[in-house]
Amino acid sequence: MDSLAFIHLAEAYNHKLELPQMRVKAPKRGWRSLMALIPLGLTASFLGMSSPALALLRQGESGKEVNQIQYRLQELGYFQTDISGYYGDITKQAVKHFQKENGLTPDGIVGPQTLAALNQKYPQTPKPSTQPTVKLGNDGGTVVRVQRQLSSLGYLNYKKIDGTFDAQTKAALKQFQADYGLKADGVVGLKTHTALRNYTGL
Numbered sequence: 441m442d443s444l445a446f447i448h449l450a451e452a453y454n455h456k457l458e459l460p461q462m463r464v465k466a467p468k469r470g471w472r473s474l475m476a477l478i479p480l481g482l483t484a485s486f487l488g489m490s491s492p493a494l495a496l497l498r499q500g501e502s503g504k505e506v507n508q509i510q511y512r513l514q515e516l517g518y519f520q521t522d523i524s525g526y527y528g529d530i531t532k533q534a535v536k537h538f539q540k541e542n543g544l545t546p547d548g549i550v551g552p553q554t555l556a557a558l559n560q561k562y563p564q565t566p567k568p569s570t571q572p573t574v575k576l577g578n579d580g581g582t583v584v585r586v587q588r589q590l591s592s593l594g595y596l597n598y599k600k601i602d603g604t605f606d607a608q609t610k611a612a613l614k615q616f617q618a619d620y621g622l623k624a625d626g627v628v629g630l631k632t633h634t635a636l637r638n639y640t641g642l
Contacts, residue, residue, distance in 0.1 A: 509527075510525070620639070
């Protein structure tokens with residue numbers, strides 16, 4: 441994902457969380473103070489563009505950039521099918537729907553304004569009971585959320601937020617589970633979803 445990166449503020453925020461003294465270990469109390477360090481405005485998605493290399497994405501294109509757009513649209517509830525990495529008609533219609541609801545020209549093209557809106561828009565925090573169990577090998581919007589939660593707590597580098605539940609995500613999750621008194625199985629079930637939301641507010 442060479443042409444996509446976090447927005448400047450999100451990058452600065454995550455760099456702070458990676459400092460050793462900020463790493464969260466076992467203290468189960470004090471999560472409220474931790475949440476105070478995590479303003480939602482600074483936890484914008486991994487879609488932020490710091491380089492003009494990605495000027496436009498439109499129907500007919502494919503690649504990692506399209507994957508990330510689809511992940512983000514899926515997380516926001518506009519893309520209801522499998523991630524394909526191909527910018528087809530379904531992706532175009534999802535983009536147009538998002539644009540229409542956010543005061544943008546509904547042309548189905550992801551340019552700078554649409555990308556900025558995707559960054560600024562943050563989905564409502566879902567109830568843990570509504571979230572599917574995710575584990576090694578899964579991908580999609582729920583995995584993106586889990587990776588963002590782990591990143592905000594210092595367990596996962598923000599550059600690894602790609603929507604794919606890989607070995608590194610599993611290792612980060614198991615460390616979080618061990619630190620917080622959960623079964624360290626590397627599977628995000630109801631208890632882990634609940635803990636991640638409670639300790640991050642995301």
